[in-house]
Amino acid sequence: MSSISPVRSQNYQIKWGDTLSGIAKKNGTTVDALMKANPQIKDANKIYAGKGLNIPGRVDSFEPAKGGGKTGGTGGTGGTGSAQGTGGTGPATRGPGGSPFDIARSHLQKNAGSLKLEKNGVGADMDDWVPNNVNCANFVSACLEQAGQIKNGQHHNAVVGLQANLDKDPNFKRVSLANAKPGDVVSMKTPGGHHVVMYAGMKDGKPQFIGSNNVNSDGSQRITMTSMNYPIMSIHQYQG
Structure with a gap:
């Protein structure tokens, strides 16, 4: 952990x-x-x-938006419209340990609550105390750690906290959606607070995002890939 x-x-x-x-x-x-x-x-x-x-499960500053539609059977936090921009198409960013996008994709459809209890890989880098409905930053941080793009001390369970850590890291720079690559960290503003996912490329002319999203009937999160229509606050791209 x-x-x-x-x-x-x-x-x-x-x-x-x-x-x-x-x-x-x-x-x-x-x-x-x-x-x-x-x-x-x-x-x-x-x-x-x-x-x-801190009471686990209580609403706090990184509460994701409630509700949300499903797209292409995978679902996600938010509607089916795309964020502004055309989206980039380059190869996935990589760190010393591999691509965070590929690491995230290997866990598609896993419940965050189960994943964070695994003893190896992404699960070992996720904090298991984080409530099952707010694991987005916990999951993205762990994928970046596994790829070797951030260190353990940069892990953050709040969207704005992770965003601030990446802003301070000289290995990351902010880019536009048009220049995004799979694995770039996308921080969004939601009606209920903030959400963070990774850019996952284009599909049917819409940018896709992968992350821990509120798609389960009980409001808990599962790793899914979908389009979203939330305003983007920042996109951080690893430069190596």
Whole structure:
């Protein structure tokens, strides 16, 4: 698993008399999950009133949009229209460990909740505490790690956090959709917050994107490839 401490908006304030087990029960989670989501807590029996707490599964700044259509049987987060631009056609970007696009494609149709528990590959680089409906940045970060394009310390579970890390990395530069290559990191603005996927080439004149998307009936995510119509905030391309 990624060793970086999770950076998330704190969504619960500990009250006098609270216990971690009581908070877990009230919010339908476990003490173990709370400990993973809050690495600042070293002892489950010692929490302090007034401090902030991350509750796994609660809405936060990287909540993806709810709903969404399906395209070509694979589905995705969002509608079937394309983002603005024509899309690039070049070969997939590669890192020392291979192409993040090829790595992502090898996991198509896997549920993110199952993938992140795998002991090897992408699953080993995903943080398993991340709620199953917000794994988009967790998955993209892990694919970039496996390809050797980013280091473990650059892994981020928030879209804007990953975006900021890539902005600071001299091996990445922002490009337009017209110059995108498969495997480029695409950060989007959604009605509910943000979403991040990778560019996956063109199909029927529309740009396609691959990533961890909210397509399951319970709102959880699965690795799918589809077109999307969300405004693009940035596209980061690995330069090596």
